[in-house]
Amino acid sequence: MSHVKLTCFADEIASDLNEQLDVLEQEGIKYLELRGVWGKNVLDLNEEELNQIQAALQQRGFRISSIASPIGKYLITDPFEPQLEALDKAIHAAHLFETPFIRIFSYRLPEGEPVEAHRAEVLSRLKQQTETASRHGIILILENDSNLYGATDDCCLDIFAHCDSKHMRAAFDPGNYVMNNVQPMHDAYPKIAPYIDYVHIKDATQVPRQFVPAGVGEGHIEELLVTLKERQYDGFLSVEPHLKHYLPEASDSERVVTAIRALKVLLDKVDQAWE
Template sequence: MRTDLLAGIGDEAAVALPDQIDAVTRLGWTGIELRSVDGVALADLDDSRFLRVRRAVEAAGLRVVCLASRIGDWSRRITAPPEDDLRELDVLAERCAALGTRFIRIMSYCADGLAEAEWQARVLDRVALLSDRAACHGVVLLHENCSGWAGSDPDRMLRLVDAGGPCLRLLFDTGNGVDHGYDSVDLLERILPHVEHVHVKDAVGDPGRAGYVLPGDGRARVRDCLRVLFDHGYSGALSLEPHLATRPHEGVAATDSAPFVLAGRRLEELLRETTAQTAGVV
C-alpha cells in the first residue's frame, strides 16, 4: 500500500496544531495539509506564530502537501476588488516556500447576484490575474470541485485551466458531488489529466443537504474514484477531509480527533483494496 500518498487536512482533526499533528502521526502518515491553526487561517497568522507552526511540522517529520486558502470560497465575493485575494496569495506563497510545498487550494467564487455572463467573465479574469501572480511566486493554484462558477461543471473547469495557464491545475474532492448534485466518477473522468491533488470524503443525502460518513460508506463512489485515479497513474497526495467533526462552511470545528483517525483507517482499507485490484491481485 502506498502510505506515502496519505495525508490529512489538519484542522479536520483538531483546532490546535499539536493535536492536528498527533492525529496524523497516530495514523503513521507523513503528509499534512494546512488550513487553519487555533481557528486562525494560515495566511492570518503573524510571522512569529507561523514560525512556530513551521518548526512543529518539521519536528514531527511531516511534509506539507498543500495550503488551503480562502481564495474564491464562500467567504470571498467575486464583486469585491482582488486585493484580499492577492494579499492572501502573496502570504501563502511565501509560506509555501518555507514549508516545502508549491500547491495552494482555491475555489471559483459564488455569483453574488451577477448574471451568468458577467459572473463567468469576472471569474476567468480573476483567475488569470491570480495565476499570473502565482507564476511570479513559483506556486501552483489548485481549483477544487466545490462552490463557485466552475465548482461542479467539468467544461467550466477546463475553461478555468485554459484561463489560468500552467499555474492553475485541479483539485478533485471525491465527496463534493453528493452535496453539489453530480456523479463524482463522471466528473473525474472528464478532468483527469489536470488533477494534481485529491481530497477524500464521502457523503449521503441530497444536494444541499449532504451528511458525511466514513469513506466507502456513502454515495460518492470513493472506491471507483480511487480506481480511476490509479488506473491513470495518479501519484499525488490523497488528503483526508472527512467532514465528520469539522465543517468550516458551517462553523463546526473538531473537538475530538477520533472520527478523523477512524476515517483515516477506513481510507487505508480502501487504498489497500484498490491497489490490490489495480495490481490484479483480486
C-alpha cells in the same frame, strides 16, 4: 508500483498543533494541510507563528502538503486587491514550508444572479492569480466547492481551459461534486482528469445531504482509487472529513480517525501502496 501520499486537513482534529500531529502520527501520516492552527487561519498567522510551526514540524518529521487557503471563497463583487494580497501571503507560506501547492476557490456569485453574468470577471481574476503563481513557481489547486462558480465539472473545465497553465490545476473533490448533483466518476472525472494534480478524499450522500466516510457515499471513491492507480498517480490524497452530521456524538479527533481509516480500508482493497 506507485505510492500515493496521505495528508489531512488536520485542523478538523483540533486547533492545537501538537494535538493535530499526535493523531496524524498515530495513523502513520506524515503530511498535513495547513489551513488552521491555534484558532487562526493560515493566512492570519504571523511570521513568528509560521516559524514556530515549521520548527515543530521539522522536529517531529512532518511536512506540509499544501497551503489550504480561503482565497476565492468570497463574493465576486468584492474588491480583488485583498485577494491578491492574500495570494502573496500564501505564496510566502508555501515557500517557507517547501510546498508548491496552494488551494484556492472560484468565487461566490450573488444570489439569484445568472452564472454567465459574472463569468468574465471570475475567469479574469483566476487568470491573474495563475500568472502570479507562475512567476513564483507555485501551483494553484482549485477545489470544486459548492456555491461557487466552479461548483460543477463544466464550470471547472471552463476555468482550466481559460487559464491554460500548469500552474492552475484541479484539487478533485468527489464529495463536493455529489453535493452539486454531478456524478464524480461518470461525469466529472473524464473532463477534469487531464488537470488533476491533487485529490480530496471526501464522500457524500444526497439523501440525507451530508458528508460521509470514504466508500459509504455516492462519490465512487473506490472506483476513483482504481482509476488513479491505473494512471500511476503518485500525488496526494487529502482526507477532508466533514463528518459532524454523520457522527454527531463523536469527538473531532474520532471523526478524523474514522475518515482516515475508511480511506485506508479502500486503499488496501485496491492494493494501492501509500506513504
